[in-house]
Amino acid sequence: MMTELRGLYTLWLREIKRFVRDRTRLISSFFQPLLWLVIFGVGFGARFTLPGLSYQQYLFPGIVGQTLLFTSLFMGISVIWDREFGFMKEILVSPVSRFSIFLGKMFGDSTDALMQGTIVFAFGLLLGIPVDPLTFFASLPIMLLITFGLVSLGLTIASFMGSLESFGAVQTFVNLPLFFLSGALFPLSGSGIPDWLRIASMFNPLTYGVDALRSVILGAAWVPLQPLYVNLAVVCVFDAVMIGVGTWAFTRMK
Amino acid sequence: MLNREAEQMSHVIETHKLTKAFNSFRAVDALDITVEHREIFGLLGPNGAGKTTTISMLCTILRPTFGSAKVNGFDIVKEAHKVRKSIGIVFQDPSIDDRLTGRENLYMHANLYGVPASEQKERIAEILKLIELEDRADDLLRTYSGGMRRRLELGRGLIHYPKVLFLDEPTLGLDPQTRDHIWKYIRELKEAQDITVVLTTHYMDEADKLSDRIAIMDHGKIIVLDTPPSLKETLEGDVVMVKAANVEVLSELVGKWLGLEKKRVVDGVLEITVRNGKAVMPRIMELASQNNVYVESLLLREPNLEDVFLHYTGRTIREDSTRELYGMSAAQRRAIR
Ligand SMILES: Nc1ncnc2c1ncn2[C@@H]1O[C@H](COP(=O)(O)OP(=O)(O)O)[C@@H](O)[C@H]1O
Ligand SMILES: [Mg+2]
Numbered sequence: 330m331m332t333e334l335r336g337l338y339t340l341w342l343r344e345i346k347r348f349v350r351d352r353t354r355l356i357s358s359f360f361q362p363l364l365w366l367v368i369f370g371v372g373f374g375a376r377f378t379l380p381g382l383s384y385q386q387y388l389f390p391g392i393v394g395q396t397l398l399f400t401s402l403f404m405g406i407s408v409i410w411d412r413e414f415g416f417m418k419e420i421l422v423s424p425v426s427r428f429s430i431f432l433g434k435m436f437g438d439s440t441d442a443l444m445q446g447t448i449v450f451a452f453g454l455l456l457g458i459p460v461d462p463l464t465f466f467a468s469l470p471i472m473l474l475i476t477f478g479l480v481s482l483g484l485t486i487a488s489f490m491g492s493l494e495s496f497g498a499v500q501t502f503v504n505l506p507l508f509f510l511s512g513a514l515f516p517l518s519g520s521g522i523p524d525w526l527r528i529a530s531m532f533n534p535l536t537y538g539v540d541a542l543r544s545v546i547l548g549a550a551w552v553p554l555q556p557l558y559v560n561l562a563v564v565c566v567f568d569a570v571m572i573g574v575g576t577w578a579f580t581r582m583k
Numbered sequence: 584m585l586n587r588e589a590e591q592m593s594h595v596i597e598t599h600k601l602t603k604a605f606n607s608f609r610a611v612d613a614l615d616i617t618v619e620h621r622e623i624f625g626l627l628g629p630n631g632a633g634k635t636t637t638i639s640m641l642c643t644i645l646r647p648t649f650g651s652a653k654v655n656g657f658d659i660v661k662e663a664h665k666v667r668k669s670i671g672i673v674f675q676d677p678s679i680d681d682r683l684t685g686r687e688n689l690y691m692h693a694n695l696y697g698v699p700a701s702e703q704k705e706r707i708a709e710i711l712k713l714i715e716l717e718d719r720a721d722d723l724l725r726t727y728s729g730g731m732r733r734r735l736e737l738g739r740g741l742i743h744y745p746k747v748l749f750l751d752e753p754t755l756g757l758d759p760q761t762r763d764h765i766w767k768y769i770r771e772l773k774e775a776q777d778i779t780v781v782l783t784t785h786y787m788d789e790a791d792k793l794s795d796r797i798a799i800m801d802h803g804k805i806i807v808l809d810t811p812p813s814l815k816e817t818l819e820g821d822v823v824m825v826k827a828a829n830v831e832v833l834s835e836l837v838g839k840w841l842g843l844e845k846k847r848v849v850d851g852v853l854e855i856t857v858r859n860g861k862a863v864m865p866r867i868m869e870l871a872s873q874n875n876v877y878v879e880s881l882l883l884r885e886p887n888l889e890d891v892f893l894h895y896t897g898r899t900i901r902e903d904s905t906r907e908l909y910g911m912s913a914a915q916r917r918a919i920r
Contacts, residue, residue: 332697339694347682415678419739422644423695424667583644 336425344437391513404438405483481571600650612803625794671740696743730761821860
């Protein structure tokens with residue numbers, strides 16, 4: 330048991346060290362959310378109003394969710410990378426169980442994704458979106474819950490992919506639908522939203538994550554789609570299922 | 584019965600008809616070997632002989648299609664976990680994280696193999712000393728040379744005090760000087776630690792210099808297994824080396840008139856394995872002059888492993904059949920050479 334925990338810890342630590350040392354990735358990760366918030370938020374917001382909220386305010390939790398989605402799924406790349414460079418073998422033949430290996434990697438990548446999410450929060454402050462420390466700390470656990478399932482999804486996809494190219498292709502295929510159907514960019518409860526879109530978004534775990542983030546960040550100004558506890562329950566179920574699937578995927582990996 | 588049990592326990596590795604088939608192709612075919620405590624056991628064979636596949640089964644990475652094996656008394660299928668804890672592995676291809684430092688790689692391994700936290704610092708210092716990487720321990724792996732990386736992998740495989748160390752082509756793709764260096768560590772290891780080493784290689788000199796016993800493997804089967812001196816003795820004789828203007832013609836002549844068939848041409852030199860070299864040499868000279876073949880030099884030498892391999896397989900291990908490292912690891916290793 331101790332061995333498993335220590336194995337898990339060391340794999341978690343490795344993901345974080347690698348992430349922090351990779352400056353280009355860190356810097357490029359600043360860029361995309363900034364574009365969305367500044368250009369899209371301002372441009373689109375000129376024609377878009379919600380009662381009691383500016384569009385930028387509305388958009389902000391959505392972009393936090395989007396950042397978590399993109400970075401989490403992208404983390405799957407570490408599996409392919411480790412396989413290409415042979416390091417995966419060292420991990421897989423160790424006496425540590427596949428469940429711990431998966432969890433170690435997953436927690437590590439989630440922590441990385443969380444750091445990215447935190448950076449978006451800093452942008453929010455700069456852009457004048459009212460976020461106090463309390464909302465930030467209340468958002469952290471929700472952000473973490475969102476990343477668990479998504480990172481697991483990314484790791485699972487990557488464990489089936491042979492190359493970087495095929496992973497990249499499949500990733501886009503998953504990323505964009507999840508993003509567009511999550512309510513990150515426009516309210517799903519708005520008038521004129523067709524039923525098929527509303528229904529499709531109900532099958533998207535990120536919808537519940539983004540809604541939960543809005544409840545916490547926007548407070549009373551936001552009328553949630555679901556009560557907070559329902560949102561969190563759905564995200565937790567998604568996490569649990571994806572962790573199960575991911576562990577299975579790692580168990581069959583050679 | 585008890586006696587038999589005790590005897591089986593004394594072998595560090597023991598295989599029974601160990602077989603791995605990929606579809607219908609048998610990469611390893613009914614392997615029966617035993618490896619003894621504290622020996623260096625060499626598995627020598629050309630590329631594709633099945634060496635890596637054998638090691639992969641013994642390390643519980645691949646499941647045998649048929650047959651069984653025990654490592655340190657543990658069954659490789661039923662007790663895979665215990666096998667894993669008791670062995671160290673240096674893979675054929677690079678397997679270190681080059682974005683971490685040498686020391687970080689070692690700590691990670693210690694944690695993965697459950698070395699108690701209180702012992703880790705001391706053990707890692709000890710290993711770094713052994714592989715002479717103390718002064719580079721805190722540099723990122725990507726700044727290491729190919730030989731240094733290999734040494735780190737070697738040291739890493741030892742951290743958790745394994746009883747058996749598997750080395751799959753430990754010096755593949757390294758320059759001669761670095762190879763000498765690695766050989767030195769392997770020999771020192773055997774002296775200093777209570778450890779058994781299983782080594783695969785397609786380099787004759789490597790198998791010869793390091794192994795206590797050598798199993799020559801080809802097409803998934805062990806062809807012959809013995810100590811290097813005995814292997815050479817089985818050839819019962821000498822190798823005559825003839826450098827001549829037209830070695831191919833001479834080769835045919837000695838076959839036809841002197842009945843010598845164990846021969847090959849290496850770099851324009853005809854090498855013939857014979858029982859009594861001193862008696863045969865004058866007759867070769869005579870034959871050559873009768874047929875107007877100009878002989879530049881004639882030498883006698885002891886048989887080496889290359890001759891042994893030729894004797895048993897009818898082929899030579901060709902260097903150019905060296906399997907290239909795959910993908911990224913190939914680029915990686917080329918870049919550091
Ligand atoms: N995963 C695999 N699938 C199919 N064939 C394989 C696989 N691994 C190895 N082989 C084949 O098995 C044979 C033995 O390979 P290997 O054990 O790597 O040889 P060696 O290490 O002696 O060079 C080769 O012909 C190789 O092509
Ligand atoms: Mg091999």
